[in-house]
Amino acid sequence: MTDNVLTARDLRCRYGAFEAVRGAGFTVRRGELLCLLGTNGAGKTTVLDVLRGHRRPTGGAVRVLGLDPARHRRRLAPAVGVVPQDPGFAGALTVAETCELWVRLRGLRPDAGAPAEVGLDHRLTVPVRQLSGGERRRLDLAIALAGHPAALLLDEPTAGLDPQSRERAWELIRARCAAGAAVLLTTHALDEVEALADRIVLLRAGRVVAAGTPAEVTAGRPHRIVCAVPARLRDRPPPALAGAVAWRATAGPGAELTVTTPAPAADLDALRAWAAPAGLARVAVTPPSVGDLLREVPA
Numbered sequence: 001m002t003d004n005v006l007t008a009r010d011l012r013c014r015y016g017a018f019e020a021v022r023g024a025g026f027t028v029r030r031g032e033l034l035c036l037l038g039t040n041g042a043g044k045t046t047v048l049d050v051l052r053g054h055r056r057p058t059g060g061a062v063r064v065l066g067l068d069p070a071r072h073r074r075r076l077a078p079a080v081g082v083v084p085q086d087p088g089f090a091g092a093l094t095v096a097e098t099c100e101l102w103v104r105l106r107g108l109r110p111d112a113g114a115p116a117e118v119g120l121d122h123r124l125t126v127p128v129r130q131l132s133g134g135e136r137r138r139l140d141l142a143i144a145l146a147g148h149p150a151a152l153l154l155d156e157p158t159a160g161l162d163p164q165s166r167e168r169a170w171e172l173i174r175a176r177c178a179a180g181a182a183v184l185l186t187t188h189a190l191d192e193v194e195a196l197a198d199r200i201v202l203l204r205a206g207r208v209v210a211a212g213t214p215a216e217v218t219a220g221r222p223h224r225i226v227c228a229v230p231a232r233l234r235d236r237p238p239p240a241l242a243g244a245v246a247w248r249a250t251a252g253p254g255a256e257l258t259v260t261t262p263a264p265a266a267d268l269d270a271l272r273a274w275a276a277p278a279g280l281a282r283v284a285v286t287p288p289s290v291g292d293l294l295r296e297v298p299a
């Protein structure tokens with residue numbers, strides 16, 4: 001039996017003449033969290049809509065637990081928890097009623113404990129229209145997590161949450177993953193990627209332009225050395241370095257030097273030798289990050 005819970009193969013999706021997804025492929029296995037990343041309009045929500053059976057692809061195929069979600073939406077509903085980008089709650093229903101209604105719509109028995117999991121147990125009798133944006137997001141998450149689904153499709157699940165609620169949401173998502181759920185999550189928050197992602201898929205204009213673990217997608221990319229340089233070194237030409245050098249004036253007498261380099265250890269040694277005996281101050285060496293990759297991907 002395969003461990004693949006979510007699969008997309010050469011997925012294509014059109015809105016009229018515009019092709020929003022142009023041959024995307026990936027898998028998410030049991031117990032794995034994949035972050036689907038990309039700038040606004042890259043095609044992330046479209047991919048999630050196809051996986052939740054709300055949109056038929058115009059090419060390629062997706063499978064959720066081995067089934068075509070467009071054909072087996074009802075059968076898959078109990079096994080797939082979704083935090084949609086824009087939930088459609090009725091404002092007049094209370095938190096408890098909303099939770100019960102949506103959990104039933106997923107073909108599950110109502111779970112009175114679901115709101116408590118996301119810290120909404122004190123708001124059960126409050127109409128949804130009176131919830132804050134962050135509280136609504138937590139209600140979405142409560143409904144998605146109900147019934148311990150095998151797959152979670154989470155479209156910016158922590159958008160608008162305060163820091164404490166985000167960390168609580170991360171804990172819940174991590175726990176579900178550890179218990180075997182396959183999670184596909186979109187986010188624009190880099191700390192969320194760092195906190196959660198086992199693997200990332202980066203979309204650009206509907207195509208996958210990078211895929212792998214954070215270490216894999218950043219491998220071979222440059223490190224950044226930032227250091228403060230005493231004023232009198234400002235006029236001394238820097239040594240020959242593997243990396244590119246940029247100076248920045250600072251408020252004080254010295255300057256800040258940034259070296260973007262594929263050889264951080266050798267360049268740092270060369271800089272230290274150059275700066276002796278006064279030396280460098282506030283030296284920070286930053287390894288490549290997924291954030292660097294995202295910043296380089298144009299829309």
Ligand SMILES: Nc1ncnc2c1ncn2[C@@H]1O[C@H](COP(=O)(O)OP(=O)(O)OP(=O)(O)O)[C@@H](O)[C@H]1O
Pocket residue numbers: 015018020038039040041042043044045046047
């Ligand atoms: N119903 C629609 N009709 C026409 N075009 C659409 C429709 N929905 C999305 N699009 C277009 O498809 C492209 C992909 O949109 P999508 O919502 O999937 O992007 P996204 O990566 O989720 O963006 P964001 O980060 O802003 O949520 C965009 O150019 C968008 O304008």
